[in-house]
Amino acid sequence: GSKNIGFVGLGNMGGHMATNLMKAGHKLHVFDISKPACDNMAAKGAKVYSKTAELAKNSDFVITMLPNNDIVNASYEEMTADGVNKNTMFIDSSTIDPVLVKSLQERISAKGARFIDAPVSGGVPGAEQATLTFMVGGTEAEYNAVKGVLECMGKRITHCGNYGMGQAAKLANNMMLAISMIGVSEAMNLAMRLGLDPKIFAEIINSSTGRCWASEIYNPVPGVCPTAPANNAYKGGFSTDLITKDLGLASGVATSSNTPIPMGALAHQIYRTLKSKGLGNKDFSVVYDFMKNEN
Ligand code: NAD
Incomplete structure (x- = not known):
């Protein structure tokens, strides 16, 4: 009712x-x-x-x-x-x-x-x-x-x-998302530097072992996923500020539970660097734009 x-x-x-x-x-x-x-x-x-x-x-x-x-x-x-x-x-x-x-x-x-x-x-x-x-x-x-x-x-x-187990699941998931977005960005940039077309390479990843949400639904390279924030100057979506906050929370619970999260910690510092460059209000897939080669 x-x-x-x-x-x-x-x-x-x-x-x-x-x-x-x-x-x-x-x-x-x-x-x-x-x-x-x-x-x-x-x-x-x-x-x-x-x-x-x-x-x-x-x-x-x-x-x-x-x-x-x-x-x-x-x-x-x-x-x-x-x-x-x-x-x-x-x-x-x-x-x-x-x-x-x-x-x-x-x-x-x-x-x-x-x-x-x-x-x-x-x-x-x-x-x-x-x-x-x-x-x-x-x-x-x-x-x-x-x-x-x-x-x-x-x-x-x-x-x-x-109580708290919902957040535990959420923080672990978002840590993985943060890491995989950086991984997709690095791989897309490398493939393009080697001469691959981004759409063709994305098709390969998405039918291969590299496939993940960041590559398939939310690809950080403009022109690959029509509805992704990458096609809208990284506006809207999930902000770099928020993913950085989530990585800070993951880092806190990792410390208190004595758990190593080397990739999560590195991802945290990379998104913090983006924030320090004024990109905090952009979608977190802007990490691709930040690290891509310009020439
Ligand atoms: P948002 O910044 O768009 O919305 C937050 C809202 O809270 C704003 O409208 C703001 O005016 C309001 N607000 C701030 N202080 C307030 C107060 N004291 N009292 C009442 N309202 C207040 O953020 P969002 O993207 O909607 O995210 C909200 C939460 O959900 C965050 O914790 C975020 O990490 C989480 N989350 C976001 C996403 C996403 O994709 N955006 C996905 C999953 C979870």
Whole structure:
């Protein structure tokens, strides 16, 4: 049936996700610090709030889709400082530190409500088409309680384990994505330097052992994948700032778990270099443009 759903963070991902919840017949209660983002949702029929505590009290589920640890933490402080509606289930779909997930879960359950992590993969197209993968960290009962709502925004809803395991899956996946994007960029540049046509070489990779999402769906060389950000001056998509943030989180959990991640660490430094060159707001496939030979 129709639920009251709070949504905080209506950016590149959250705007589409909230829209899909409305399309599925739910009543949306929304907040974002950006007025245009709120106006856009109001025009689609959502109720806009100025106080998230009030938004949460009116919601069966609250979904947060915010940039980073500090903002997620501050947002939950504000939403829950004066107590919570004990029937509210808070779902954070941002990519954040699993340590913060556990701390939020403890603080919110101590107040009597529930909190789980459910980060996503699939990018802005996945958010728009409601085909996201959700990686859920929580109890079996909590997973069953949120599955139906998440299915309005995604097509694969996986129970990864207890609190924080959604983020653990997300961080490991994104570390691999960051590395493979650099690998595809290097290989495309090398092949082109040797005289290969980029489209022909991409066809070879994509029917060979080098095939991956970065080569097939999101190729960093302009002209290879028509819908990839490479064809749009690396605008939109998944920003270098965000992948760098995710690699920083991966690096933190690798350190705390005593895990070697030599390639992940190198990838982190390469994207940080891109940021220092002013490319932080470009799609992360701009790494190809950064390293290609000009002559
Ligand atoms: P975004 O920057 O487009 O959106 C974030 C939104 O949060 C913005 O609209 C911003 O105004 C709003 N915001 C900032 N501070 C706020 C606050 N205090 N209260 C309310 N709203 C606030 O980011 P995005 O691309 O939508 O990503 C959101 C999260 O999802 C990030 O953690 C990111 O790592 C993760 N993610 C992104 C993608 C992707 O492809 N873009 C894919 C998977 C996961």
